[in-house]
Amino acid sequence: xxxxxxxxxxxxxxxxxxxxxxxEQNLGHDTMYWYKQDSKKFLKIMFSYNxxxxxxxxxxxxxxxxxxxxxxxxxLHINSLELxxxxxxxxxxxxxxxxxxxxxxxxxxxxxxL
Amino acid sequence: AQSVAQPEDQVNVAEGxxxxxxxxxxxxxxPYLFWYVQYPNRGLQFLLKYITGDNLVKGSYGFExxxxxxxxxxxxxxxxxxxxxxxxxxxxxxxxxSGYALNFxxxxxLLVTP
Numbered sequence: 001x002x003x004x005x006x007x008x009x010x011x012x013x014x015x016x017x018x019x020x021x022x023x024e025q026n027l028g029h030d031t032m033y034w035y036k037q038d039s040k041k042f043l044k045i046m047f048s049y050n051x052x053x054x055x056x057x058x059x060x061x062x063x064x065x066x067x068x069x070x071x072x073x074x075x076l077h078i079n080s081l082e083l084x085x086x087x088x089x090x091x092x093x094x095x096x097x098x099x100x101x102x103x104x105x106x107x108x109x110x111x112x113x114l
Numbered sequence: 115a116q117s118v119a120q121p122e123d124q125v126n127v128a129e130g131x132x133x134x135x136x137x138x139x140x141x142x143x144x145p146y147l148f149w150y151v152q153y154p155n156r157g158l159q160f161l162l163k164y165i166t167g168d169n170l171v172k173g174s175y176g177f178e179x180x181x182x183x184x185x186x187x188x189x190x191x192x193x194x195x196x197x198x199x200x201x202x203x204x205x206x207x208x209x210x211x212s213g214y215a216l217n218f219x220x221x222x223x224l225l226v227t228p
């Protein structure tokens with residue numbers, strides 16, 4: 001079984017559209033994250049979330065919003081997509097929100113905005 | 115803020131030779147350091163982490179890392195490189211300011227030639 005899964009794997013859409021990327025983890029972890037990897041392979045945190053707290057990277061536009069229907073899922077909603085949103089988005093999870101826990105990553109979703 | 119730096123964009127090594135991928139860190143407090151590997155069109159896979167204790171950390175796939183406090187370094191090593199080790203390697207540090215998300219270095223591309 002895949003520990004952290006994301007759907008879809010590829011997403012191609014037009015500017016201005018609204019889209020969602022789903023993430024599920026079956027590890028029983030309490031904390032989940034969204035990262036963005038740009039075309040230069042730089043990885044940057046977008047959100048970290050557990051059932052008590054959402055922490056948002058201040059550089060993330062408010063067009064991006066995480067939504068968690070339950071502890072095992074953290075979906076990423078993006079409104080009014082822009083060309084610069086094209087990137088690979090990775091979901092990750094860790095057992096607790098702490099400095100020593102290992103984060104496990106999903107396979108990524110490659111978003112292309114035309 | 116907690117940060118890491120990877121000074122090399124690319125490292126080339128012949129199969130069978132030892133390899134080193136460099137990482138230096140800048141943290142306040144205790145450093146919690148991680149190495150991840152990304153194969154083409156794949157997600158990030160955890161290799162190893164330093165939390166405390168022994169300065170030589172052993173990880174997956176025969177990799178190890180040496181923590182050096184005086185030099186603020188956490189270099190990734192392997193005694194004998196394989197062609198299949200060719201991938202993108204990321205050093206990372208946990209950042210308490212972002213819910214203990216990972217702050218990644220820019221990545222180092224490792225190319226192992228036969």
